[in-house]
Amino acid sequence: MHVVIAPDCFTGTLTAQQAAEAMARGWRQTAPHDLLTLVPLSDGGPGFLDVLGGALPQxxxxxxxxxxxLGRDVPAAVLVVEGDAGRTAYLESAQAAGLHLLAADERNPAVTSTWGxxxxLDAALAEGATRIVVGLGGSGTNDGGAGLLxxxxxxxxxxxxxxxxxxxDLADDALTGLEDVRRKFSGVELVLASDVESPLLGLQGxxxxxxxxxxASPELAQALEGALGRYVEVVRRTLPETTDLMTGKPLRLDKQPGAGAAGGLGYALYLLGGRRVSGVTEVLTAVGLRELVAAADLVVTGEGSFDWQSLQGKVVAGVAGLALETATPSVVIAGQTLVGRREAMTLGLSGTYAVADSAAEVEAAMADPVGTLAARAARVAATWSPQR
Structure with a gap:
C-alpha cells in the first residue's frame, strides 16, 4: 500500500517535517511493508520556506x-529560484513579523511593526526577482503593513x-512616497500567498x-479597528482609486479578499500592485502533490487543531480537495478534532482522528507531541492498511 503523509505543522509543538516523521514512525510500527511518501506542507504561514526549500532542490x-x-535583529531568508520566466523569490512574513518571535508578555499589536x-521585500528586489511570493500567516502584528511600507x-x-x-494619528501627507514605491514594483509580479480571505476592516477583518x-483586549481590538480606518482614509487621499471593470464602482483594496491577512499585510501588498493566491495552492503546486496523490492508495494529512478554520483554505482542505479530485481516500490526524463528521465529509475526508480528546490527553500530547502523534498514527494504520 502506498501512503502519502502530507501534514501541516502542529502549531506550537511540531514543524510540518517533524509531524510527517512522527506519523511515519507510528505508521511503520503497524504497517512496516507500506510505502510511505512524506510531503510536509504549509499554507503560507510559519514553515513556508522550509517546505518549499525541501521541495525545490534548485x-x-x-x-x-x-x-x-519590536525592532530587534533576527535571522531570515529569501528563497531564490531561477525559471524560464525569470527569477522568483519566496519570502515568509512570519520570519520577520511572526508571533513566535515574541515572548508572551511582549504580545501587543498596538506597538508591533512589519518593518522587517x-x-x-527590499532584499528580494536587490536580487533582481521578477516574481516575489510572500507567505502570509502567523503574524504578531496588526499595523496594516504600514511598517513594511x-x-x-x-x-x-x-x-x-x-x-x-x-x-x-496619521497625517494626511504620511504616505507621500507611495507612488514612487509602487513604480519600483511595477515590473514585478507580487503574489500574496494567504490562507485567509478576510478584508482589512469590519467584523471579519x-x-x-x-x-x-x-x-489584544476587546477594547484594544476596537481601537485598532479605528486606527486602521484612519490609515485607509489616508491611503485613499494619496492613491487615486481605480474602477472595478465588472461593476463600474471604485475598487476598494481594503475590502479585497486577504487584505486582512497577517494583520493587514495583505492590504499593503495590494497597495504595491500585488495579487492574492491561496497559500496552500501555491505550496501544493510547488511540491507536485497532485501527481503524488494520484499515484497513492491513501493520503494522510494533519494539523494541530482541526476546526472551522480548517475548512477554509488551510492545508487539510487543500489536501482533501486534491484527494477528492483524484478519487484517493484521505484522512486527517489532528492534535484535536473540533469539526463534526458532516463538516469533515464536505471536504471529502474519509476519516478524522484526534491525538487528544480529554484535558488529560491534551496535557500528555503537549508533553510528548512526537510520541503521542506516532501512537495515534499507528492505530490509524491498523484501520486503513491491510494486515499481512
Whole structure:
C-alpha cells in the first residue's frame, strides 16, 4: 500500500517535517511493508520556506538579517529560484513579523511593526526577482503593513513603523512616497500567498478576528479597528482609486479578499500592485502533490487543531480537495478534532482522528507531541492498511 503523509505543522509543538516523521514512525510500527511518501506542507504561514526549500532542490537561500516586530535583529531568508520566466523569490512574513518571535508578555499589536517584512521585500528586489511570493500567516502584528511600507520608503518610520495604534494619528501627507514605491514594483509580479480571505476592516477583518490572538483586549481590538480606518482614509487621499471593470464602482483594496491577512499585510501588498493566491495552492503546486496523490492508495494529512478554520483554505482542505479530485481516500490526524463528521465529509475526508480528546490527553500530547502523534498514527494504520 502506498501512503502519502502530507501534514501541516502542529502549531506550537511540531514543524510540518517533524509531524510527517512522527506519523511515519507510528505508521511503520503497524504497517512496516507500506510505502510511505512524506510531503510536509504549509499554507503560507510559519514553515513556508522550509517546505518549499525541501521541495525545490534548485533553489538557493539568501541569508538576511531583518527587524522583528519590536525592532530587534533576527535571522531570515529569501528563497531564490531561477525559471524560464525569470527569477522568483519566496519570502515568509512570519520570519520577520511572526508571533513566535515574541515572548508572551511582549504580545501587543498596538506597538508591533512589519518593518522587517519590508526589508525582506527590499532584499528580494536587490536580487533582481521578477516574481516575489510572500507567505502570509502567523503574524504578531496588526499595523496594516504600514511598517513594511515605511521600510520601503513610503513614509517616515516615526509615523508608520510604531505599530497599529500609531496609525490613529496619521497625517494626511504620511504616505507621500507611495507612488514612487509602487513604480519600483511595477515590473514585478507580487503574489500574496494567504490562507485567509478576510478584508482589512469590519467584523471579519484583521482587528476583530485576529488581533485578540495576538494579545489584544476587546477594547484594544476596537481601537485598532479605528486606527486602521484612519490609515485607509489616508491611503485613499494619496492613491487615486481605480474602477472595478465588472461593476463600474471604485475598487476598494481594503475590502479585497486577504487584505486582512497577517494583520493587514495583505492590504499593503495590494497597495504595491500585488495579487492574492491561496497559500496552500501555491505550496501544493510547488511540491507536485497532485501527481503524488494520484499515484497513492491513501493520503494522510494533519494539523494541530482541526476546526472551522480548517475548512477554509488551510492545508487539510487543500489536501482533501486534491484527494477528492483524484478519487484517493484521505484522512486527517489532528492534535484535536473540533469539526463534526458532516463538516469533515464536505471536504471529502474519509476519516478524522484526534491525538487528544480529554484535558488529560491534551496535557500528555503537549508533553510528548512526537510520541503521542506516532501512537495515534499507528492505530490509524491498523484501520486503513491491510494486515499481512
Amino acid at each position: 533553489a538557493r537561500t539568501l541569508a538576511v538579517t531583518v527587524a522583528d516586530p 517584512v519590508g526589508q525582506l 515605511a521600510a520601503l520608503g513610503v513614509g517616515g518610520p516615526a509615523e508608520l513603523a510604531r505599530g497599529g495604534m500609531a496609525l490613529a 484583521a482587528s476583530a478576528v485576529f488581533a485578540p490572538q495576538k494579545g
